[in-house]
Amino acid sequence: MQQEHLFKVLVIGDLGVGKTSIIKRYVHQIFSQHYRATIGVDFALKVLNWDNHTVIRLQLWDIAGQERYGNMTRVYYREAVGALIVFDVTRASTFDAVPKWKDDLDTKVTLSNGKPVPAVLLANKSDQSRDGLSTQIPKLDTFCKENGFVGWFETSAKENTNIEAAIRCLVENILTHEENAVSDSDPDTVTLSGNNNTKDRGKARCSACPK
Numbered sequence: 001m002q003q004e005h006l007f008k009v010l011v012i013g014d015l016g017v018g019k020t021s022i023i024k025r026y027v028h029q030i031f032s033q034h035y036r037a038t039i040g041v042d043f044a045l046k047v048l049n050w051d052n053h054t055v056i057r058l059q060l061w062d063i064a065g066q067e068r069y070g071n072m073t074r075v076y077y078r079e080a081v082g083a084l085i086v087f088d089v090t091r092a093s094t095f096d097a098v099p100k101w102k103d104d105l106d107t108k109v110t111l112s113n114g115k116p117v118p119a120v121l122l123a124n125k126s127d128q129s130r131d132g133l134s135t136q137i138p139k140l141d142t143f144c145k146e147n148g149f150v151g152w153f154e155t156s157a158k159e160n161t162n163i164e165a166a167i168r169c170l171v172e173n174i175l176t177h178e179e180n181a182v183s184d185s186d187p188d189t190v191t192l193s194g195n196n197n198t199k200d201r202g203k204a205r206c207s208a209c210p211k
């Protein structure tokens with residue numbers, strides 16, 4: 001029997017870190033150097049044929065970086081089941097803002113069982129030099145454990161590095177949470193298996209993926 005899921009996923013992080021570019025690369029396979037700030041929120045939909053009997057509709061919410069200083073995020077975050085938090089490896093201030101974005105997320109939305117929504121950290125623009133962040137990147141495993149991220153990936157929207165892998169990691173974690181939530185009430189739950197094929201390069205860690 002065919003299973004369908006609709007997952008609302010937030011893409012958040014400071015101004016200009018590459019949120020829109022990551023979504024455009026993932027959904028439309030395009031990249032542009034041209035920067036146009038997102039105002040408020042934008043949306044994109046990606047349909048994934050996850051396996052032979054599972055279709056996933058990913059509703060990606062591209063939230064403007066400037067919203068960190070606004071009050072709208074509570075409205076945007078409602079009913080989200082996962083998040084990508086993005087920083088720019090060329091600007092340390094965008095990494096310093098990551099715990100603020102994570103706090104914002106965790107205080108404004110939780111899963112139906114009260115647990116935090118799974119979040120994956122993206123170190124974007126990995127095609128550029130890491131400037132002030134060269135000492136932090138090797139410590140991202142520890143940073144993720146301390147800040148409650150399920151995994152992290154060095155990504156490049158420009159070169160299409162690790163974006164599919166990062167989103168697959170997030171979806172695997174969302175599915176795991178869903179299974180746990182359903183199996184609490186339904187002992188006949190079917191276990192889903194993810195697709196782990198990847199050609200992506202770059203450093204990464206995902207708690208739901210085989211090591």
Ligand SMILES: Nc1nc2c(ncn2[C@@H]2O[C@H](COP(=O)(O)OP(=O)(O)OP(=O)(O)O)[C@@H](O)[C@H]2O)c(=O)[nH]1
Pocket residue numbers: 013014015016017018019020021022032033034035036037038039063064065066124125126127128155156157158159
């Ligand atoms: N070199 C490089 N540039 C990138 C990458 N991703 C995004 N950019 C550039 O960074 C700039 C900002 O990208 P956006 O995707 O608009 O950033 P954003 O996070 O959506 O910005 P806001 O909507 O203002 O929050 C653009 O000029 C992009 O071309 C990347 O992986 N590598």
